[in-house]
Amino acid sequence: MSTVYIGSFTSWGPPVGPGFQAGTVDSASGKLTITGGVPGIVDPSWFTYSRDGRILYSTIESDPGKVTAFNVTDPQKPRVLNSAPVKGAAPTHISLHGRYLLAANYSSGSVSVLSLQGDGRVGPVVDVAQHVGNGRDPHAHQVVTDPSGKWIVAVDLGADSVYVYSLDSGKLKQNQQLKLPDGLGPRHLAFHPNGRYAYILGELRSEVTVAAWDPAAGRFTAGQVISTLGDANPPENFPAEIQISPDGRFVYASNRGHESIATFAVGEQGKRLSFMSTTPSGGSWPRHFTLGPTGRWVYVSNQRAGTINWLPRDPATGKLGTSAGSVAVNNVGIVSFK
Template identity: 50%
Template sequence: MSGLSRRTFLGAAGGAGLATALGPQFADAATALCRPSAGTTAYVGSYTSSPPAGHGLDVVTRAGSVPALTPVRTVPGVPDASWFDRSRDGRTLYVTDEGDPTGSVSALDISTVTSPKLLGRTSSKGSAPTHLCVHSSQEFVLAANYGSGSVVVLPIQAGGGLGAATDLQQHVGAERAPHAHQVVNDPTGRWVLSVDLGADSVYVSTLDAATGKLALHQQITLPSGAGPRHLAFHPGGHYAYLAQELRPEVTVLSWDAAAGRLTPIAVVPAVPAGSSGDLFPGEIAVSKDGRFAYATVRGPNTIATFSVSGDDSGLTLVSSVDTGGNWPRHLALSPDETWFYVANQRSGTVTWLPRDASTGRPGAVAGSLAVPSVNSVFFA
């Protein structure tokens, strides 16, 4: 499946809506900015090969407590940027370049956060890499190739650049072709978890830091057609919440870090009872205090808010709030968790909504920034 068709396979792509090309706006802002902003910096990814063409990688800033995002510059040479992670020292940013038939991962020097410098691009050994993480050892980057259903291991070299792959873990779907959608470290850093939408599975593996090789430890198989997309761990470290793309549900799993084992224990709806039409969860996140979880739902275009039970093992849907855009692929909380930032892919907008710390619920949309074919927001 091509990168373009992956982005539209859930239905025909909607119109540009509120999206407008902001190339000149980003260029003008970059010329005016002579030094790093005192505000918070974020990186915004968008698809350059999808109509309307996005920018790839944009740098934006947020001044103090003001939620509005201000464009700074577009970083050249980073096509189809769709996921971000950074090294623990904060000096290197890694980005998936979601190309098809062969994707890549870019490494950028962000020692000056508003002026990323491209260090190089390395093949992901597969198609449409859609997610990545820096391994807990800080010696490897792992990326999930959606198109080919595999996870690649790329060694981090001196200076932050990436070397050729040391391993490629190929998934196999029982009923559908595999589509790896996420790869993450567990909270202890000992285990690597990869989520595969096509194989209806979550894989738990170890990574040998001496050889850069993955070894499968456990495979959790979910009900056929669940389409697991992304999971997020609770801060307590004993539970994870898994958003299912093909069913509007979140699966709660217990996590035994000592044994490296996931166990599904509950399934919770991500939409109110009686919802119909397109219902496709996207991103999932958990608040730092562990009291709330959030999922975007494409179709109704909402942020679903869940309260977390006292022992962290249960979720309850408490609200569904309009994101103010079309097809919310991703959601990010500001570093102080007072604002939500939602990447609405089909309307080409990043919208921001206030967050009530006591109830956990989003308020009404307070503003937006147009970025064609936007897919994610990452705070530096």
């Protein structure tokens, strides 16, 4: 059995159950079973873990925004350690970088750097980088460390940009602003395991941009652009999540509106993507998905349907099958393996 943690939006409708829940997954059948929850957690929308796996950090997507730390030493009995403000609004994504926790604040269009205490508790904000929109308000949606471990990369939907920062003594310094086409709305990116390419998902244009990455210079160069829909033409579509298989052979992206997961084959050592297919997500508005530890199941958070669905995956071909089961989670936003 594997442990999963589930976050859902408690303020986006009548609350039904805890916003933060724990569960288990059977690797053979794919079945996800919810085992309990922590009451009083509001809008936990993204998780990341300490290197030793003892601490789970969660965004609290509120205004003002916060980050909450949970002790998950006993995986099925998480307990709150503390919460700390991010000095921004509606944090949608967090990640770790050494002794710091990084937060992408959607509503305020900023990236915050928070200190971490020795016991894993979240400390105060030590720096905030403010973005500027591109005809729209800035909306920072993701912040990660590049595979070299040297650079901080932030994706901003409202600025139509990917920012590259250095981080020294807790202070961010901009190294590059990769400006993408107006109205693309970049939301998330995923790096290829070889560390030489990244795949940038555009929420407003249903496109993936392949970008070459130079870790020595800390710079992206935009390349191929490919649709997440193939030949489909739904009335509306807003891609949300992008991930790459651990072997670097397949990229997946969720389509909210078309209600599907797109599959791409990776070619030329990461330089090019080829569209393979879309597979129904099993519900409505697939906000997030994640590959299970064995690579044989994909877990999709269908937010509007209020379900987590598990889809079978063939690791050899990368192909997904139709939903094999589901569990009800109201306004689900994320499912994450410990």
